[in-house]
Amino acid sequence: MHVLVCGGTGCHASESDKLLSNLKTIVADKGLENDVQVIATGCFGFCEKGPIVKIMPDNTFYTQVKPDDAREIIEEHLIKGRKVNRLLYVNPENKEHISDSKHMGFYKKQLRIALRNCGFIDPENIDEYIAREGYEALGKCLTEMTPQQVIELMKKSGLRGRGGGGFPTGLKWEITSKSVSDVKYVVCNADEGDPGAFMDRSILEGDPHSVIEAMAICGYCIGASNGLVYIRAEYPLAIERLKTAIKQAREYGLLGNNILGTDFNFDIELRYGAGAFVCGEETALIHSMEGKRGEPTMKPPFPSVSGYFEKPTNVNNVETFANVPVIINKGADWFSSIGSEKSKGTKVFALAGKINNVGLIEVPMGTTLREVIYEIGGGIKDGKEFKAVQTGGPSGGCLTKKHLDTPIDYDNLLASGSMMGSGGMIVMDEDDCMVSVAKFYLEFTVEESCGKCTPCRIGNKRLHEILDKLTKGNGTLEDIDRLRNLSKVIKDTALCGLGQTSPNPVLSTIDNFMEEYIEHVTDKKCRAGRCKALMQYHILSENCVGCTACARNCPVNAISGERKGVHTINQEVCIKCGACIEKCKFNAVVIK
């Protein structure tokens, strides 16, 4: 029997490490070491209900398991064969317990290709990866195929870059392979800077060998013997797992000289990021790897011609690489049969925000937003109404109800005014103000702009100022036009992808939520109640019983009234902190 414990960052934060050691200790105490293996795996994806424990082979899926639950799981389930009902997932619709994850709404619509091994194998044990067809693809490429044949296969599969741009991977490899140079580089972009996105981190934590294998295959195709992974310093667990995996691959002769007895040499080194969003852009990333400020440069020349230390460099994202070994094992036709017409395969999304099932999901391209949000995501939290979903992070836009039935792929998202991006998907409800959301993203862009080109450095700052003015109730209708015009100028003139896409959150919210912008100007009203300056707290006389809780908790003594008498708020003094609304047990305080 196997006991799989999620060791991803989300579950780790909820003491899954302590749970793991408890399970191991109790298994040893009971003398079950030979029959039961307790393994820390990568992310199962269902972070909302973490920490997750899965018992194999009966596929029982326990949720929100605490370290103290270890004994009950072992004594009841493993020894007596009785499932621990209270830890099973409860179907929110009919309140039934579900024990097999296959029957859970969250997993039913998913198809896991890039995440195929996450949650199944011990990421720190190369043998488990090998047992699931690991390194077979590398062997096949090195012994049975020429680099050109592999490139043709990749092109035929239709795989496109998963970092956001969607450039055809096979074509990228072909261009780099044709660049003539004594030294070439394969770079894996693991600088996942999108706020609210954790796809790449989960792959590196849960299945690092798939990335290593794919980088070696890429090296074989383009004629490179050096691989570099550029990874965020904020991901210590992923760094550790990757280091362990590289070491094991070297010991097995899968990295190093004469791999699998051929004359192909390839090895991988790590380079650390230091917290700069712009370094996800490939030219900026390359400068950062060279030890410089991560500022982007004009393309062309593209990295495939002149990249790391002016040598031809092929940069792919983590998720892109994770797809490669499966495509080689199962064939281009199999892969291109999945997905939509121009976007093949699957996409991993980090589903988060105001949604019931927060987590990491992988669905075929062409799945609709409705399926993702309501079937996999389990709908909106607390029964509120869906308002928007933000895709593509600071470079993307907000989609609304009218887009719910749009099939998700690169081209449809672009046509709807957003973009695929790396896969962040943040769901928002009626309590979210779209002007504030646009301001939130611009704040991010202003902070992360490298400052090299004027449109991005100054233009975004001006956009942020106008948005700030609107949220404070000082905006005019002309300001909305100004936002639109300035956004278009920035898009047309900024140097790199960061600046060219930074106005997208502004444009898409104006397009889809114009009425909210106008309300902020003409009615001085924020319908979501998020913009402090536009809010007024009032006490409803019919609900107030005069308990004085609000007055006692008001930090600025703005509330007055006799005990057992109706209270009132002095608007001049009120700082709109919301303490009164939280303390009132009678729903007497309202925001107008």
Place this chain on the structure above:
Amino acid sequence: MAVIKLSASKIDELKDVCKSFNNDKGELINVLHKAQGIFGYLPAEVQEIIAKELKISVAQVYGVVSFYSFFTMTPKGEHPISICLGTACYVRGAEKIIEEFKRVLNISVGETTPDGKFSLACLRCVGACGLAPVVLVGDKVYGRLSADSVKEIVSEYTK
């Protein structure tokens, strides 16, 4: 020139770090990561030594230090508090958590309390979006927070 107030042993340790990267200027960011690990922050003196060892100008080192948010030139508190401002945490109310920390500790974001115990910073996404809103104290993650839980967290470290 800044006054050197680092102990000789620490300076040697720093020089060894540079040497371990072959004094290669291409390894500047890796050197800075290690240096911040030793000193907790990157004061001017440290940057000057690194510049000398790697044979580049101090301006180049400073340019890199000031570019990346991970590097800091001010010492952090004994318990550095980082509030996640990723989008998932933002829509689940991270702003209220920041306000409450500012109120309880009586400092702004980017500052350290006068007794050196706490410092307050924001970061973008630790990737524990299922637990949003999230706060890190040192390496420990606190999730599913409300404004009320802020005082409890702080008191855990003031006992």
